[in-house]
Amino acid sequence: MALPPLLWQFIFFILPMSFLIILTFWKVESYKPVPAFILDNWIKVLSSNSFQRAFLYTFEMSLISTVVIILIALPAAMIIALRVSEKYQPLFIALLIVPVFTSYVLRAYAWQIILSPNGLINWVISFIGLDTQYMLGGDLALQIGYITLCLPVVILILTFALLGIDKSHLEAASNLGCLPYQVFWYVLIPSIKAGLFLAITTIFMLTFADYIAPLLLSGSNPPTLSILIVDTIKSGSQWPRAAVIGIVMMFCIGLVLTLSQYISKRGT
Template identity: 30%
Template sequence: MTMRRPIILLLLAPAVLLVGLLFVLPLVGVMSLTVHDGTSFTADPIRELLDSRVALVVLERTFMLAASVTAICLLLGYPAAYFMSSLRPRVRAYVTYLILLPFWVSILIRTYTWIVILGREGIVNTGLGALGLAPVQILYTNVAVHIGMVQILLPIVIITCLASMLDIDKDLMKAARSLGASPAQSFWKVFFPLSVSGAATGGLICFILSLGFFVTPALLGGRRSIIIANLIDLQVHQTLNWGFAAVLATALLAITLACLGVFWLLMRRRVEFSGAGLGR
């Protein structure tokens, strides 16, 4: 074991060096701008954040958008993953390829495609006009932002849930049925608790990615759906307020780390509770 340790450290060194140079150092540099303006230490950016009602509203909007998109992805992704888990392996492989197919196209192109579909003269309103109905304003609304983000993040949730479901022994469901449980009871009492960890992991990934979305809200929501990533871009490229942008980025990082911490505590308690139950 002692001989293998230097080899392991040697293999880890390139990855650690790369992460340190490309992630940790820039992150420290950004965070330093929150308390140092280049010439002296200052707390003005932090006070500006606390006094800015616009920034606090944008932070709240970002959190609510991420939460709602995550909820929609879980509501759509979990049943889809459950259906896929019941398919034959060959058919399931083809369906998985179809679900992953959108990842071959960049997010920017997919977002512009939604502009064509949801625009005033887009496919949706053209279809409504053909039916004699009035056009609907979908583009540049929160509805359009949700549609675009769910379309991008839903495959991640499906694949994460599916991976968890495929690890569940199907004989457990058969055993529950043989003991008199109905299909609904065997699902909720046996299958669902075992698949919660996969769904929670997929939801966490979806939520964290939603917090940092930039292109989709900017193009599909316009000025009505500005979230924290758009506000950071505005502070950097237009107002040139780098200190305030750094504070916003640090706040976003803090929210992300807090979510990871809560998730870790919940999963740890769940494991401890399950272990205690098995001990009894």
């Protein structure tokens, strides 16, 4: 029974990742990767100021988006799971599922139109007599793209986590004199700890590796690691150096995932 998933992982994950690691030690001759065993790619990439800036910027933006999206998603999930009638909960869940299966590229393009100088927001601003603003590019547009990517998924994760808790525990805590914030912090949060860490990890993984929002909404300035990979390949077909950046990204995502699982499995 375990053979098919193991075979799947080997063919579609382990083999490509192994080749990517091997590629980091190759060299480029006449714009073509040539088998070799050199550390030059690792040294040049990790010591590069452009890589260090892109890494810090990508990590910072992913961290900010994780906090912002959790602060939006958790109250929304609590309303759906704890306040909305069971009759209407499937409707809200369906409305969240639809964006997940809608093309992310189309959603990003829609925001590009809305945020453009002649877009909807600037039309409203000019209509009320204020000066229009250039909203494309920069951190705000990037965060909007990240929210568009992650928010429906994260609300779904937290909603299903909240639907699985025993509501009588919350009622018992209130009856015993706990204030609302105490019920929230000491009863509800520990009850959905696994789902909460899954949501946090999902946000970080999706935003840290995202290419669409930096490309379409922030104008790739400053570049994220995903943008830097493409720029590195375009610059002299440096596939080995791009592979180094990709391995670093995978290592960071794996580290965050491992840390999240370790924390979520610890006793409350």
